Amino acid sequence: MNNEQISIRKKDISPDTFIQGYYMPKNVCDEIWKFYENNNHLTGKGLVGDNKVDLKTKDSTELGIHKDFEYFPMNIYKDFLFKCLEDYIENTYDSLKHINLTLEEGYNIQYYTPGGGFKKWHYERDNKVRAKRVLVFMTYLNDVDNGGTEFKYQKLQIPAEKGLTLIWPTEFTHTHRGIISPDKEKMIVTGWLETCTIENNEVK
Numbered sequence: 001m002n003n004e005q006i007s008i009r010k011k012d013i014s015p016d017t018f019i020q021g022y023y024m025p026k027n028v029c030d031e032i033w034k035f036y037e038n039n040n041h042l043t044g045k046g047l048v049g050d051n052k053v054d055l056k057t058k059d060s061t062e063l064g065i066h067k068d069f070e071y072f073p074m075n076i077y078k079d080f081l082f083k084c085l086e087d088y089i090e091n092t093y094d095s096l097k098h099i100n101l102t103l104e105e106g107y108n109i110q111y112y113t114p115g116g117g118f119k120k121w122h123y124e125r126d127n128k129v130r131a132k133r134v135l136v137f138m139t140y141l142n143d144v145d146n147g148g149t150e151f152k153y154q155k156l157q158i159p160a161e162k163g164l165t166l167i168w169p170t171e172f173t174h175t176h177r178g179i180i181s182p183d184k185e186k187m188i189v190t191g192w193l194e195t196c197t198i199e200n201n202e203v204k
Contacts, residue, residue, distance in 0.1 A: 006083040011164060015092055017154045019168040022084040024077070026163050029141040031073035033187060036063055036109045046110060048122075059116035063109040065191075067102070077189065078103070081137060081165065085193065088135075088167050100196050101134060107191025114185060117178035121152055124170035124192060136174075138190040139165040147181035160186055167193075 011021030036043075045053045046060035065074055089096045124136045138149070144160035151158075151168075152175040158166065160179075168174050170192060 006079060008080065008083055008087065010087070013158075017151070017156060017168075018093065018174070019151065019154065019156070019158075019166060020084075020088050020092055021158070022080075022087065022165045022167075023161075024080045024139060024163040024165055028073060028076055028080065029139070029163050032077060032109065032189060033141050035073055036111065036187065039063055043111075046108075057120045057122075058118045060110045060112050060118070062111070065107050065109065067104060067106040069106075077139075081139075084137070084165055084167060085135075096134075099134060101193040102196045103191060104132070104194045104196060105192055107137075107189065110188050110190060112178075112181075112186040112188075114181060114183050117147070117180040117186070119177060119180060121175050121177050123172050123175045126172075130170070130192075132194040132196075133170040133192040134195055135167055135193040136170050136190070137165060137167050137193065138188050139163070141187040141189065142185070144181050144184045144186045146179070147184060147186050148179045149176055150179050151176045160188075 009023045011023065013019050013021050043061050043063045046058050046062045048054050048058045069075075070078075085101065125131060125133045140148075140160040140162060142160070143162045148157060148159040149166070150156070153173060157179060158164075
């Protein structure tokens with residue numbers, strides 16, 4: 001599958017927020033959930049700050065995906081993700097056209113039990129190690145009617161809808177936290193799109 005063959009449906013979110021939403025096929029979400037379960041032996045507790053576990057801040061179990069992993073179903077996911085990114089830049093925020101963005105850090109599948117989640121306000125570029133992050137993406141893999149994500153300064157709550165993929169800036173302007181469901185599990189795919197340089201036609 002290539003980008004020309006992929007069609008995406010957008011969620012109605014004001015461009016003034018710099019948050020955009022796109023719907024991925026639900027069967028892709030189901031396949032990623034199965035992939036997570038089949039690789040459960042490779043998961044670990046989610047880390048925050050200086051790579052430490054702090055359940056009062058974030059309570060999750062995560063499966064890391066290497067940036068070059070190209071096997072099913074994550075290869076299909078990446079195809080859809082970059083189609084969403086293409087729309088985000090080409091049709092909404094074209095000032096980003098001069099920046100080359102990659103999945104340099106890789107990304108994560110994150111599972112939350114009822115009562116789990118990223119509970120405290122945070123943003124994605126809060127120290128020099130993360131300085132190259134430009135955009136963050138997140139895909140909900142299941143519906144959670146009392147869960148989702150809250151953006152502090154936009155005064156916006158977005159519910160968790162299966163397949164919904166959000167893209168937004170990593171800066172403090174988009175401080176956010178999870179909406180914690182007391183009775184439902186939740187799974188997401190999330191990561192960052194970072195700047196890169198191009199030398200001799202090769203991405204570095």
